[in-house]
Amino acid sequence: MQYENLKYDFPKMPEEMRDMIEREVEKQVKVKQQGRKRRFAFGKIAAASAAAVMLCGTTVFAGVRIYEMRQEKIGEHGVSVDITAQENAKEENPVIPNVKMEIGYLPEGMVETEQGKYSFSDALNKGGISMVFYRMNTGDDKFEVQHGDVLSSEEFTANGHSGVYLEYPNLYQDDISFNQRIYVEFTDVHYVMEMYAASDVSKEEALKIAENVKLVPTEDANGDGVVTAQNWSSYEESMKESGEGEGCKTITSVAKEEMKNTHSVGESFPANEEGLTVKVSDVKIADDFSLLDASLLDEDFRKETDGNGKLRPAVISYVKAGDMDALSQEVKSREVPQKLVYATVEYTNTGKEEMKDVLFLGDMVPIYEAEGQMQIVTEEMPKETDEWEMAVNRGMSAFREMVYYDVHGGERHNNYIESIKPGETATVHMAWVVTEEELGNMYLSFDTTGGCEFTETSLKLGYVDIRQQ
Known part of the structure; x- marks a missing residue:
């Protein structure tokens, strides 16, 4: 087990999502660079107003911010990240479209290795960024996570979406570890992005990548580039089982x-x-x-x-x-x-x-x-x-x-x-x-x-x- 695995473990998630990120939290000298090979296909999406309304739901109103992601400090090094909403804007069971991801910015030399995974061409599969997504099927305002061991944190806003940046200690400067995490709300389509950034990506570059991510609604459910996401209700249930010692048992x-x-x-x-x-x-x-x-x-x-x-x-x-x-x-x-x-x-x-x-x-x-x-x-x-x-x-x-x-x-x-x-x-x-x-x-x-x-x-x-x- 490695240091970068110990404190910043990825949440429990479906196998498909874990395949997208699990090898990044290791140095990758394992040499088994396998998994499903996917490529983004950024097709043109019909721009008709009626279709857009049907796909996007009803939570976006011009000039009005009804949802906001924010942080709250807990103790000396703890942070709670959640989404707040105006009382009249809350939705218990929102209509959630399928979406494709578009990335408007990548640092020079960074390339896509798999869907949702990017690393520098001279250090393939050894760092970079990895993204996972959650479908907020119980309501956007139900999102809340807590993290300890936080070295620094800050809120930011970009392209109408709010987010929170977290940095963790990197005890071993010579090693690449995933010591940064970024959350961004996409409440117009009822998704939350969780982005893991390694120590070979600067804070400024990590934020710039996150700020230039777009989720585009699509009627395609299984095509290339369609985001694989976990329902928030499933994530909460898995965390509950983990806390109670239930779920999958590891026999050693x-x-x-x-x-x-x-x-x-x-x-x-x-x-x-x-x-x-x-x-x-x-x-x-x-x-x-x-x-x-x-x-x-x-x-x-x-x-x-x-x-x-x-x-x-x-x-x-x-x-x-x-x-x-x-x-x-x-x-x-x-x-x-x-x-x-x-x-x-x-x-x-x-x-x-x-x-x-x-x-x-x-x-x-x-x-x-x-x-x-x-x-x-x-x-x-x-x-x-x-x-x-x-x-x-x-x-x-x-x-x-x-x-x-x-x-x-x-x-x-x-x-x-x-x-x-x-x-x-x-x-x-x-x-x-x-x-x-x-x-x-x-x-x-x-x-x-x-x-x-x-x-x-x-x-x-x-x-x-x-x-x-």
């Missing part, structure tokens, strides 16, 4: 018996029901990247090595999180040696039909045995006497997904095998960076849904034991 501990389907290096086992098998045929440990194809390594890999090409130690920072009355602060830090884990993985088609665009994914899962339980432990936990609340690994060993693979395919030239004919085997070399402390507890999961938790699928598929003595 199971009885040892449930891991009986664990595999050894050299053992083949089914990867799906269509006849695909997987086998880890070899595992190597190294303290540099000499096993990897240098042409596939980017600047993030180079930053992990010293002048002699050896892996640098990971810096573990122990952080006390901020709240409504305090900012986040680093309590202490330490260095831990890192190692490269390099695996040769064989995928064999034992079926009778050719397999095309075969998705592959390997997660490094640290599993410890304690009192008959198998426990996934991805980070240190504080003792009652500790001042810190979270341990943040700032090295490449923070990532559990493969950070390297040498087979590429599919539409986005990422982790897909283009074709495996009956009886054929495709070999993929995968690599992870781990801390030296984890070498004795390493298991591999080839569950393509990903995630560092026990699931019915991952347990049925089975983990591969690659622990080093």
Whole structure:
């Protein structure tokens, strides 16, 4: 887990929306730059008055501001953001159109990577901005969010829309983190935009981008560029469930018996029901990247090595999180040696039909045995006497997904095998960076849904034991 994930987590949202932003809150050295590829299509919208009235609802009146987004300070470093409305303007169940987004300004060098996601061309998928939208189906004035650990905030107005800018601490100036957030109301169409801006985007540029966003009503529900938004009622319900401990449970501990389907290096086992098998045929440990194809390594890999090409130690920072009355602060830090884990993985088609665009994914899962339980432990936990609340690994060993693979395919030239004919085997070399402390507890999961938790699928598929003595 990384610092930029810890305090500024994105809200719970549908999978489609999470796909638009989830990888930005990580450094992106994961290399799996996949997801749905979408492009904006800014078509011409009919300008007839009657159609505009039908699409836009009834909450915009020339020269009169009946809705306004504002901030209210809570404690020393807390902020509440809400939308206020004139009493006679409130709507309980507004008619909400589908909308397309138009962006009137982007900084020089910033390009679209996916719908709602933009980053600089020399740092693709490592920062920039990401946007999510909410449909205010219970009324615009029902919008309210609260944030702690706020370094600074301010209200602004642009093109008839009001908004609030929030800045959070950036403890590590050398790292890109999403330490800015901007909210803008579009009450004419009953939407709210939440924009995440990374530290490689200046405050001035972030505000200029937000100020030049337009939402254009459209009768098209599923076309390119149509904004994917979450109903505000759904968001509130998910937050309520989260606060009550309900909803989706993450399982990180199971009885040892449930891991009986664990595999050894050299053992083949089914990867799906269509006849695909997987086998880890070899595992190597190294303290540099000499096993990897240098042409596939980017600047993030180079930053992990010293002048002699050896892996640098990971810096573990122990952080006390901020709240409504305090900012986040680093309590202490330490260095831990890192190692490269390099695996040769064989995928064999034992079926009778050719397999095309075969998705592959390997997660490094640290599993410890304690009192008959198998426990996934991805980070240190504080003792009652500790001042810190979270341990943040700032090295490449923070990532559990493969950070390297040498087979590429599919539409986005990422982790897909283009074709495996009956009886054929495709070999993929995968690599992870781990801390030296984890070498004795390493298991591999080839569950393509990903995630560092026990699931019915991952347990049925089975983990591969690659622990080093």
